[in-house]
Every structure is written in structure tokens, then in C-alpha cells.
Amino acid sequence: MSAQDEIEQQTISNTPQANAEPIRILDENGNVLPNAEVPDLSDDELLSMYEDIKLAREFDQRAISLQRQGRIATYAPMTGQEGSQVATSYALDDQDWLFPTYREHAAKYVHGVDLASILKPLRGLREGYAVPDDVNVMPEYIPIATQVPQAMGMAWGFKLQGRTDEAVLCHLGDGATSEGDFHEGLNFAGVFDVPAVFVCNNNQWAISVPRERQTASETIAQKARSYGLEGIRVDGLDPLAVYKVTRDAINKAKDPAGDELRPTFIESIQYRYGAHTTADDPSVYREENEAEEWREMDPIDRLGNYLRGEGILDDELEATIDDRIEAHIDEALGEAENAETEPEKMFEHVYDEMPARLQEQMDELNALREKYGDEEFSEVLE
Amino acid sequence: MSAQDEIEQQTISNTPQANAEPIRILDENGNVLPNAEVPDLSDDELLSMYEDIKLAREFDQRAISLQRQGRIATYAPMTGQEGSQVATSYALDDQDWLFPTYREHAAKYVHGVDLASILKPLRGLREGYAVPDDVNVMPEYIPIATQVPQAMGMAWGFKLQGRTDEAVLCHLGDGATSEGDFHEGLNFAGVFDVPAVFVCNNNQWAISVPRERQTASETIAQKARSYGLEGIRVDGLDPLAVYKVTRDAINKAKDPAGDELRPTFIESIQYRYGAHTTADDPSVYREENEAEEWREMDPIDRLGNYLRGEGILDDELEATIDDRIEAHIDEALGEAENAETEPEKMFEHVYDEMPARLQEQMDELNALREKYGDEEFSEVLE
Amino acid sequence: MSSATNPETETKTDRLTLVEAVRDGLYTEMSQDDSVIVLGEDVGKNGGVFRATDGLHEEFGENRVVDTPLAEAGIVGSAIGLAMTGMKPIPEMQFMGFMYPAFDQIVSHAARLRSRSHGQYSVPMVVRAPYGGGIRAPEHHSESKEAFFVHEPGLKVVSPSTPYDAKGLLTASIRDPDPVIFLEPKLIYRAFRDDVPTESYEVPLSDAAIRREGSDISVYTWGAMTQPALIAADNLAEEKGVDVEVVDLRTLSPLDTETIVDSFKKTGRAAIVHEAPKTGGLGAEVASTIQEGALLHQEAPIKRITGFDAPMPLHSLEDYYLPQAVRIQEGILETVDF
Amino acid sequence: MSSATNPETETKTDRLTLVEAVRDGLYTEMSQDDSVIVLGEDVGKNGGVFRATDGLHEEFGENRVVDTPLAEAGIVGSAIGLAMTGMKPIPEMQFMGFMYPAFDQIVSHAARLRSRSHGQYSVPMVVRAPYGGGIRAPEHHSESKEAFFVHEPGLKVVSPSTPYDAKGLLTASIRDPDPVIFLEPKLIYRAFRDDVPTESYEVPLSDAAIRREGSDISVYTWGAMTQPALIAADNLAEEKGVDVEVVDLRTLSPLDTETIVDSFKKTGRAAIVHEAPKTGGLGAEVASTIQEGALLHQEAPIKRITGFDAPMPLHSLEDYYLPQAVRIQEGILETVDF
Numbered sequence A, B: 001m002s003a004q005d006e007i008e009q010q011t012i013s014n015t016p017q018a019n020a021e022p023i024r025i026l027d028e029n030g031n032v033l034p035n036a037e038v039p040d041l042s043d044d045e046l047l048s049m050y051e052d053i054k055l056a057r058e059f060d061q062r063a064i065s066l067q068r069q070g071r072i073a074t075y076a077p078m079t080g081q082e083g084s085q086v087a088t089s090y091a092l093d094d095q096d097w098l099f100p101t102y103r104e105h106a107a108k109y110v111h112g113v114d115l116a117s118i119l120k121p122l123r124g125l126r127e128g129y130a131v132p133d134d135v136n137v138m139p140e141y142i143p144i145a146t147q148v149p150q151a152m153g154m155a156w157g158f159k160l161q162g163r164t165d166e167a168v169l170c171h172l173g174d175g176a177t178s179e180g181d182f183h184e185g186l187n188f189a190g191v192f193d194v195p196a197v198f199v200c201n202n203n204q205w206a207i208s209v210p211r212e213r214q215t216a217s218e219t220i221a222q223k224a225r226s227y228g229l230e231g232i233r234v235d236g237l238d239p240l241a242v243y244k245v246t247r248d249a250i251n252k253a254k255d256p257a258g259d260e261l262r263p264t265f266i267e268s269i270q271y272r273y274g275a276h277t278t279a280d281d282p283s284v285y286r287e288e289n290e291a292e293e294w295r296e297m298d299p300i301d302r303l304g305n306y307l308r309g310e311g312i313l314d315d316e317l318e319a320t321i322d323d324r325i326e327a328h329i330d331e332a333l334g335e336a337e338n339a340e341t342e343p344e345k346m347f348e349h350v351y352d353e354m355p356a357r358l359q360e361q362m363d364e365l366n367a368l369r370e371k372y373g374d375e376e377f378s379e380v381l382e
Numbered sequence C, D: 001m002s003s004a005t006n007p008e009t010e011t012k013t014d015r016l017t018l019v020e021a022v023r024d025g026l027y028t029e030m031s032q033d034d035s036v037i038v039l040g041e042d043v044g045k046n047g048g049v050f051r052a053t054d055g056l057h058e059e060f061g062e063n064r065v066v067d068t069p070l071a072e073a074g075i076v077g078s079a080i081g082l083a084m085t086g087m088k089p090i091p092e093m094q095f096m097g098f099m100y101p102a103f104d105q106i107v108s109h110a111a112r113l114r115s116r117s118h119g120q121y122s123v124p125m126v127v128r129a130p131y132g133g134g135i136r137a138p139e140h141h142s143e144s145k146e147a148f149f150v151h152e153p154g155l156k157v158v159s160p161s162t163p164y165d166a167k168g169l170l171t172a173s174i175r176d177p178d179p180v181i182f183l184e185p186k187l188i189y190r191a192f193r194d195d196v197p198t199e200s201y202e203v204p205l206s207d208a209a210i211r212r213e214g215s216d217i218s219v220y221t222w223g224a225m226t227q228p229a230l231i232a233a234d235n236l237a238e239e240k241g242v243d244v245e246v247v248d249l250r251t252l253s254p255l256d257t258e259t260i261v262d263s264f265k266k267t268g269r270a271a272i273v274h275e276a277p278k279t280g281g282l283g284a285e286v287a288s289t290i291q292e293g294a295l296l297h298q299e300a301p302i303k304r305i306t307g308f309d310a311p312m313p314l315h316s317l318e319d320y321y322l323p324q325a326v327r328i329q330e331g332i333l334e335t336v337d338f
């Protein structure tokens, strides 16, 4: 079955808002589909989106190889999913907040987190999660689905304070829809009608568990109806379509028409081309050729073809872009590899003021470090 | 708005299986509705169902007054909901298991728990939860919705062991549908296709929170679709209708036709006539006359009228039934009030074998009791 | 509630019960600070199942006193999000036994957002919950598992034992920039009244309180158990001439090690009284802290007088489970006579 | 895995790592008892993220080795139901840090079904979870909060420190009629190999193990920390002539008070080593137990050498957080020289 069929197959029969057919703008060759409308983005914006998707893919490959060399810890790749990540973040205004999981590196980057900050936690440094004040991105969420009620709460806070120009975008995976926190958060979102957009990156797998063993629901999007929310399905390998539905949802969140509810639940249909993380071997649980079929719908090819067709992109520009990406990543990596931290930091950020007990523990550790030297602490325990 | 309107109002437009119109057999006067079919129950069965519903209501009134006299602890009344409780348990076979909440006294009774055992925990005795081996009833569940995954698991166990004649019926409230455990349990039920029936006793209130503030979902029943399950709405004040949908669901659980899924989610639309518990004062948060409207649909009146119309019930029989109920409750109360326990019991049932530490603690307590007498322990602490 | 001006302090005071003082603390702080909001099950129109939020819904409206759906992870999770927007949310958990569905949000997130973000973000939230046994409540309604939260770095844990402290500690908790688990001893919600200033004031989250001075033994306790501990102390003074010091920890995390150890240095003997099961209870931490800090003063084993290593029984046996004055006296005597 | 017959015992043995021994324990018990089933996230086809269930899916089929949806309360809750039908479910929690969503099901239900039903029902289930730090894992992957579960009556808590014990304790846990929290020290999953009998055997859930005899001080530990404790002991013997006894608790609840106290009576000094934060950790319970049982033998304060009262840092600092041999040695010397 082709990926196109695969995407369309998960349709539902009778829930109108959970969109039987996923929304799509570009066909597999990057041609605009009949009746589809390209979102109102300038050539520069389109190009920049394209560059960011390419950067994301290059970053992913570099990160995987860094992990293999032992220079960073376990990494969750995003190849195949960058198009959707980049597009969702393009749909945000600067003042909007992003709740990423461990996989949304590109979404974070586009919303203002520099690449070095993304790499630092992978080198064991919490510093990477302390983004500048004007970058509205939460530290990535690892306990699955826990971000959902929190994102709902932040959106609720904006609403209660009349901050009508601020909205929240919350990412989650297909597996995450099985967790209780997903349910509680979306139910609250419906009841309190908050300016939040929830994007389920349905990459067909939760580690080794395929989408159809995760839930007997016909589609993921239709789960929205349980909470009175609008559920939308979109081709997650079509950056223009993802941009459009997300931007519409953000607009609706801030300024709903009539009796529209503010929150939206988007199922962005994707595929995880690679491993769950660098510690995972997908060949154990899935057919290698599955990914190949999805690659035919690849976002870079589709958007690239579209841009070339429109005369916005050519070989020369492509080469410039690639060089720029290379340099950018090199620089970020250099910065991340030179970054350092101090053992004191783990005591400093537990409470606003360090309690006496903790201070004592820090002093004890420091005395030991002084006496024996830091080498004594860097040995692996095993 | 009349209760009939109220019940019908919560309809949904586009989800076919979550039944726009609640199923109903008897109208408000106990007449069989056109096109409705009375389930295949003998006169004796119908009468016995009627008697049990009346017993439940009498028990409820007695329990409330016992609580006022300080003879039992906080009690959760069921008046208005007994019809549904009794009918669901009539739909079970003896070997089926029941997962009740703190409110399903009548459901427990019908499935084999004697009234004294129901009263004992209210007198502070855990003995009441240790039902005989052949009574398949779990101790009541107080932490909301926690029973849902457990009921699912038991049904799963039956299926895995090929015990095709056993099913599970799990009760929950409308408020319970907001909890994560509800979601996780139903999602598992769909994925593993287990012989379980989940009955949501939608009594319109979760303590002070009305149904429409609990979730923005149009109906409770439609939540079933998120899990691939059939969702059914039934008039919970119509015991015949409740019996029918529950019995059908139990049959389907054990012997599904074609590609039917085994589990069913039933929304039984009811109203809590009285207080949440004897510690609650509903006049603080809802209109007193709301209950009056629902009382027009009262299950005792409707079933009674039906039975009289069919010539199954008359005044004389009604009087006999009432006397029997009175005597039954008196006897149970006597037994419960005479029941005693021993402090040792709280140590005995923690583990299969009492650990040494616990043994020591028990010995210490016993030594103290010996030295000072039990009176020293019965004083209120304040 | 009758108001009066306290001649000693010249502040206006009310005679309030502990639960009224909680309500008053919420009221006072909400009046002064718009960012404070209360959310939870039945906290609004109903005023809370213990009336701790009585009248607040009327006073501050449904946007600041919010009835939520029945979902504790939703409540605490959304409160974390609210806190991120500059608000000071006060989620109520209806009973401590119903905090567990929110356990992940509390320990994995509320406690750690500051450290996870390397100091960039914080969660100024107060999770309130009635806790403890003795009120003839049904199953799961009598939990006293403060030790769970004390073991999680990043949380503060507070439990008042008097109406005065209830308001003052609550005020300090609301103003604290870190997440506080505020455990209200429901057994003594209405047990007695105290002079409680109508104005706002803080009882700092750092100091244990000596409730009774004594020289023979230090008894450490908190919450509802402060009462039987004081009764036992009085009885022993009268009947046996034993002079008991009663230390009310008040803030359970971070612990006031200094006061704990200083009292012990004076008396050389100690007992700890709590409702929770003995094994792994906070009593173990207090005992360990004492012997780490003052072993050379120790004259007898430190006695733990606690709930048993068994789940809280139903109400007919709960008085056997909870440390009664008689058990406390016996434990103290055993230690004093060692 | 090469098989051999152990000449001393004449049983057939394999040289297994700890995680292989876990897998072997599951395999052996599942082969003998049809009612044993394994369920969890990625335990089936994938064989578990640490390969602890490797090959079991192929061997026993998808009805006995079940990949579940991603929902921990669903996993533990359904396991409770499965247990009620006479099965012996072994739910896996992928990491201890992901047990919290199931906390309510574990503490409010699994732990209490026996007492709630007055002995009528029980939950013979083993919840397995890899735990502890040191493997350069991301956030929330390095929890060691065994103290949470030890404080809940009705649960047993077990943590093996050797491959031999891993299989034997797991077998005993599966056969135990009560719910067991089985915590696997993932830092030493593959650290070394042991002779592990291919046949089934039990290591009882009641006895601590003396890993090294000594007369100067007793060091109590469990799980992965047994390794640095033994290294520290060897170093001290060699460099300072200090003779350390190392006691591996193995079963953390119920605690083997007798072995704990007896060892202390012999040495008069103690240190406890654990990864978890110090305050409220199991070290406090061990220290309190010792001084209750053997105060008159005590010659120095009992030292706790533990994780700090801070969340586990990201991996660049985790070696500072975990008790290293050097910290353990220093703590022991301080106690011995007191």
C-alpha cells in the first residue's frame, strides 16, 4: 500500500469535524492539488521554511552520528517529521508558547531556541533548557503526555488574564493519546475553552507499538469529539497543509468566530523514517520497506519541487542554502561542545533559596572535590 | 424543561452508534412505547425486579436515617438510581463479576451481597467487603474511575483463559469519565477486545459539578467512539430498557456476532434525587425543583404501573412486598449492628503472612490494650 | 466569627477554627493579590466539601474560584501551566488519598520545573489537601503520606496545627516562589478556636515551633497529632512529673534541623509521633537527623509512636490505629525510663 | 550465554548478566506456570527496551507477552484485574520514573486489595521496573524512589544486586501471593556475570545478604550501590586496614530487621549507601531501625551516604550526584574515626 493510501485509509465515516480525508495542498510531486489553496506566505517565507526543514534534516543526521561517536547521549531523530514540525512553528506568533516533546527539535529551533541550546542537554547540560526570556519554549517533555494539561493551563492563564493575543501550541505523539493526562488535559481544554492547539504527531509508532495497536479508535483526530473539540486531520508530510491548519487553529484560538470553541486538536499524519531513538533498532519490530513508501511523500522533495516549479528555488540557491546549514550546525556544535557546567548548579536550582540541608550537602561535596580532585568523580561506576 | 426533554436534549448529531435518542421502553406512565419491545422476562422475574427496586429505595431511606442517628457513617444515597442498578444486575449471570462504586448498593445486593454486608462497612467493619466465594462482587471503589482498568483486566483474564461464559460489569459515574483511569481502561478494552460492559450512571451531577461542566462532549456515550467501542444511551429511569441494553451487551461480550467488538459502553441517564452523600447539602448548588421533574419519570411508578396494567401486581401483593422488605431490612440491620471486629484484624490482612515488624506492632498494641483497657482507645482524639 | 482587637498586639482578630483560618488566609490573600486563584473539585459554588473555600466563589467570581472536572492530574497539571503565566494557583485536592492521580504532575513536574529549566522557570503553586484520620471517613479518606512528598526535592511540605499557623503558613506558602504541598489536619479542622489576625501575616516556612517547653524528653510531631502529644505531656507532668517538650515541626520540608537538634541536645531523649505507617515515615528522618546531629547527647533509643505498617482500617478500628494519648504516654515513659 | 554444570552444586548453570538473569527468571517461571504473563510497553516484539523480555514473545506468544498501549495506570490496573482471575501478571514499567502515572493503582489498590476485602482477595503481581542512575540517560530516567513504595503497607519491595539473586528473587516474587515491586538496578544490568542455575530456585524475600564480612563498621546498601560499597570496602581494607561489613538488603520491604541489627551489634558503627535523595530516603528507616534495636552498641552517628536533596542532574553531573567509592570511603572513615 502506498503512503498516500495509508494516510487516506485511516478515515472515519461519521464524525464530520474529525475530517475523513486529511487536508493536503501539495501532491507527491509538489504540485498544488485541484481545489487546494496555497497559504499566504511570501517567497522569502516559503524559502526560509524550506531551509529550516533542510536544516532540521541535516541536524538530525549530524546528531545521530555524534551519538554514535559518543559525543552526545541518546537522541530522538525526527527525519520524516521535520516538515510538520517546522510548519507548525511557522504558524506561531512570537508571543505564543511551545510545549515540545523530546522529538520536536526543529519546532523548538524555529520558535527561537538556538541549535547549541538544543545540543547542550544531549551533552548532559541543563543550561540548554534555560532559554532567553523572549523565547517562549518549555523544556522538552519526556514523561509522555504530561505536557497536555500544563499547556492547557497556560492557555487558560492567558484567557483568564485577557491576554487575547497569546496562544499555546502543544505537541504530543500518537502513543501519548493513550495516557490519562492526554484525556484530562483535552477535557479541561474543552470545558474551559482555552486558546490552545494540540498537535498529535502521529508517526504511526510508539517505539515498537503500531498505531492500530495503540487504540481501536478509527482515527486519532476523532478523539477530539469526546471533548467537544474540533478534530482535524492533515497530511503531516505536506508543510503547506500543516502550516495552513495550524495557522487557522492559532487564529481561531485567539479570535474564535461566533460560538466556535477556541481549542483545536490536529492529527498530523507522519511517519518516523528512522529509529525511535539512537538506542532503538526498528528492524526488530517493523518492515524496513515501510519507510520507503512514506519517503515518496517526503516533505523536502515536495516543497522543493513546488518552489522550483514556482521559480523561487534553483540549484544555485539550493547550494547556498546547504552551505549555510552546514556552517550553522558546525558553529552550534562547537559551542555546545565547549559548554561546561559546575556541580554546584545541581544544588542551586532546586529552590529559589537553597535550604540549609542542601547547602550542607553542597559544602560536603565541595570539600571532597577539593580533597580528592574531580577525577575521582568522573569514573564510571560499573 | 421536563425530564423527558432533558434526557432527549443531550443528543448528538453525527455519531451513529452513540445513539442520538436514548433507548426507552416504558413511557412516563408505564405504558409500553410504540415500536418498543418488552424484554423476555417472566412475571416472577418482573415482580422480583420490582420488589428489589422498592427494597433499594426503602433501604436508602433507612440508611439515611441511620446515618442521622449516628448509627452508620457517611452514606451515598441512590434514590432515583435504583431502577438502573437493579436492572443492570438482573442482566448478569451469576458467574459474571460486578465492579461497584460507593453508590451501587442495590446492584451489589441483586448480584448476591446480603444487606448486612452492605451495612457493615458503614459501621466501620471491613468484614462486609469479604463476600462469600460464590458472590462475584468487588469491594466498592471510592477513588474515582480506578475500577475501570481493573474491570477491563479481569475481563481480559477471562478471555485469555478461554472462559467464554464470564463477563464483567463495571459501574462508574458521569464525573468519573473525566479521570485518566477511565480513558486508559476503555482504551485497553477496545484494543484487547474484552468481555466487559461499562455502565456510566450519568446522574447529572458529580457532587456539585453538573454534567455540562464536566465535559464539553455532546453526550457521554459518544466518548465510546474514541476507543472503537459501541456507545449506547438508555433512559436510566426505565428498568426494562436498562435491562435490555445491559443484557444485550453481556450477550455480545460473551458471544459477539461477526466483527462486533465485545465491550460496550452504556450511558444510563439518571438523576440523583437526593444528596451526594449524607455529608452533602445539594441546596447549596442546585435548584430543589430539578429533582421534582425527574421524579415524574420515577422507575418505581413506571414499572409498578406497567405491572398493574399487565395484571401482574395489585394492592394486596404490593402490601405483601412492602412487609417483606421491611422485615428483610430490619433483620439485616440487626445483624449489622451486632457485628463486631477485633483490632488484630487490621494487622492480619495486610500480607498473606504477617511480617515480623507488623507482628511486633500488633503485640505492642495488644500489650497496651491489656494494660489500659480498650476504653482508652475509644476516646475521640479531638 | 466574632471580631475583636487583641489588646496585646493591637491587631484586630477573629476567633477562628483551623478550617476557618484556612478560608480566611485564602480570602485575605485573594483580596490583595489578583493573581491568586483557587481551583478544584467542588471548591466553587459548594465552597469545598469541608467549607474551606466557603463564600470565595461569591466574593471573587467563577474565574478565580473554579470548579473543575473530576481529574486530579488535570487540576495540578493545569495549575502548573497557570503558574507559568504569572498566576498563583491554589489547587485543592479533595482528600490526600486523591492526590495520587496527580502524583506524576507533582513529583515529575511541579517539583522540578525550576531545576529542569536551570532556574529559568518556577511553579509558585500551593496544593492544598485535607489529610489524616480520625473523622470516621470512608476508605482512602484518611491518608497521611506526607513522607512521599518530603522525599521529593523541589517541593516544600507544610502542615499547620493551629488556626493561627494555618493562616500564617498558608500566606507564606502562597507567597513562596516554589511549589508547596499544604496538608491540612482535618481531624482538628473544627476542634478549637484561636485568635487569628484579620490582617495578613506570615508564619515563615522555616521554623519549627516549641509548643511546650520541657527538659526530660523532646516529642516531635505535627498536624493533628500535636493535640494528643500535648495531652500526653500534660498527663505525664501531672501524674509522673515528667517534663515533656513538644516540638511542632510545622514545615516538614525543608526540615528545621536546627530546632530539632537543639531541643534534643537539651533533653537527650526523643519520641516522634505521627499518623502515617511507621516504616519509611517521616519519623525515621527525624530520628536519623537527631542522631546525626547530637548522638553524644543521646540517652535512650528514639521512640517512634506512629500508625502501624498496615493500611488505615475502617472507622471502627481507627482509634486503635492512630497514636492515642495513652500510646504516646507509654512511649514517652519507656524512653524516659530507658 | 554458555552453559556449564557447577561442580560444587551439580546444577547446570549459565554465566549470565543481571538483565539476562531477569529474562531467564521470567522464562523459567513462564515455562512452568501457564498463569504467568508479561505485559507492558514494548515488552513483546521488541523484547523490552533493555531486552529483559527478549525472545519471550516468540516463545510464549502474544497472549502471554503482551505489548500494551502507552498507559501505565492501564497496565497496572489491568494487571490487578488479571490477577483476580488467577493469573500472575508481571507488568513492566519501562523506567521507574514512569511508574508515577500508575502510583494510584499501586498504592491505593494493588497494595490494599487484601486488606480492603478483609483477606478475601489478593493481588499476586510483580511490577518490574529498571531503576537508578549512572547510564547517561535523559531526564526522568534515573529515579530511585524505592522509599515511596516501602512506605506503603501491603507492598513488598525487592532489589537484586547480583544475577544469581535477580533470578532467585524474581522467582520468589512471582510465587509470592502479594504484590511485589521489583526494582532492577539498570546500572549493573550488564556489569558482570554470575553462575545462574538454569533450573528454577528461590531467594527468599525475607533475608538480607552479608556480601562481605567485617568487624569495624556495617555498610547497608542494595541494588547498584552494592558495587561501589564493595569497592570502597576493599580499598579501605587495603589502604587503611578498616574491616567493613557490607550488608545487601535485597528485600527492602519488609525489612530484615534482624540481620540489620545483628550486624550492627557486631560492629557498633554503620553507614547506609543509597542513590535516592537523603531526606526521607530508606537510609533514614535503616538508621532508625538500628538505633531502636541496638542503641547501646552504637559508637558513632550512623552515616548516610546518599544522593543529594536535589533532582538527579543530567548526565554530565550524575557522577557527582551518585555515591562514588570515594564518597563512601570518606563517609566510612568519618564514622570509624568518630
Ligand SMILES: Cc1ncc(C[n+]2csc(CCOP(=O)(O)OP(=O)(O)O)c2C)c(N)n1
Pocket: A103, A142, A143, A144, A172, A173, A174, A175, A176, A177, A201, A203, A205, A206, A207, A272, A276, D041, D070, D072, D094, D098, D101
Ligand atoms: C509516562 C511514560 N511512559 C513511558 C515512557 C517511555 N517512552 C518514551 S517515548 C515512548 C513512545 C512514545 O510514543 P509516541 O507518543 O507515539 O511519540 P513518538 O516517540 O513516536 O514521537 C515511550 C513508551 C515515557 N517517556 N513516559
Ligand SMILES: Cc1ncc(C[n+]2csc(CCOP(=O)(O)OP(=O)(O)O)c2C)c(N)n1
Pocket: B103, B142, B143, B144, B172, B173, B174, B175, B176, B177, B201, B203, B205, B206, B207, B272, B276, C041, C070, C072, C094, C098, C101
Ligand atoms: C480520585 C478521586 N477524586 C475525588 C474523589 C472525591 N469524590 C467522591 S465522589 C465524587 C464525585 C463523583 O461523581 P460521579 O462520578 O458523577 O459519581 P456520583 O457520585 O455522581 O455517583 C468526588 C469528587 C474521589 N472519591 N476520588
Ligand SMILES: [Mg+2]
Pocket: A173, A174, A175, A201, A202, A203, A204, A205, A206, A207
Ligand atoms: Mg509515535
Ligand SMILES: [Mg+2]
Pocket: B173, B174, B175, B201, B202, B203, B204, B205, B206, B207
Ligand atoms: Mg454523577
